[in-house]
Amino acid sequence: MGNLGPYQDITTLAKSLGGVDKLIKSIEYDAVKKSAPVLLGVGALIGVGAKPIFDAGKRGWAKYKGSGAAAAEAKDQLKAVVEESMTSNDSDGDSSGVRQER
Secondary structure, three states: OOOOOOOHHHHHHHHOOOOOOHHHHHHHHHHHHHHHHHHHHHHHHHHHHHHHHHHHHHHHHHHHHHHHHHHHHHHHHHHHHHHHHHHHHHHOHHHHHHHHOO
């Protein structure tokens, strides 16, 4: 070690690798190499965790679509009952459209 301490160690290493850019790329490569197994594990956990969430979303969407169809059917039934009530009131001679209790 020279009189510059760690700075001299870094500059000597950079010189031996062919320059500062190559030293930085070497450091980056080693960092990625060390973290890649962790990234792979995290990706697998996310994939495993995402499947139940995706399935729940699919079930929720199917339920939502089913309730929309049920609502449309109920609306049609209500419309038919109201129309039937209106026509039966008209045939009774009551033109007000409101059914009267007898």
